[in-house]
Amino acid sequence: MSTANPTHRAHxxxxxxxxxxxxxxxxxxxxxxxxxxxxxxxxxxxELRIRRTDLENWLDSLQVAA
Structure with a gap:
């Protein structure tokens, strides 16, 4: 399911x-x-780039259980 959102670039x-x-x-x-x-x-x-999927996976890994 891919939603094209110009504010959310892939890299x-x-x-x-x-x-x-x-x-x-x-x-x-x-x-x-x-x-x-x-x-x-x-x-x-x-130059460095970060894949949005890598960013989202990284952020998920930082979640603390409530």
Whole structure:
């Protein structure tokens, strides 16, 4: 079931990820250094992208049972 939503791109830039989560870029890089960030794709030009599915799986893994 795929719903095309232009505000939800399949691959996010670091800036888009940080804006969506409301965190600073430095926080993302701190998480990445600690191996606690969502999985990233490194493009041939060195830029990083995060698949939306990886972001959502990562967020699901952070849920705490009520």
């Amino acid at each position: 996010l830039t670091i800036a888009e990820l940080c804006a969506e989560l409301g965190v600073a870029r430095s926080t993302f890089y701190d998480w990445r250094a600690a191996k606690k960030a969502p999985r990233c794709i490194k493009l041939p030009n060195g």
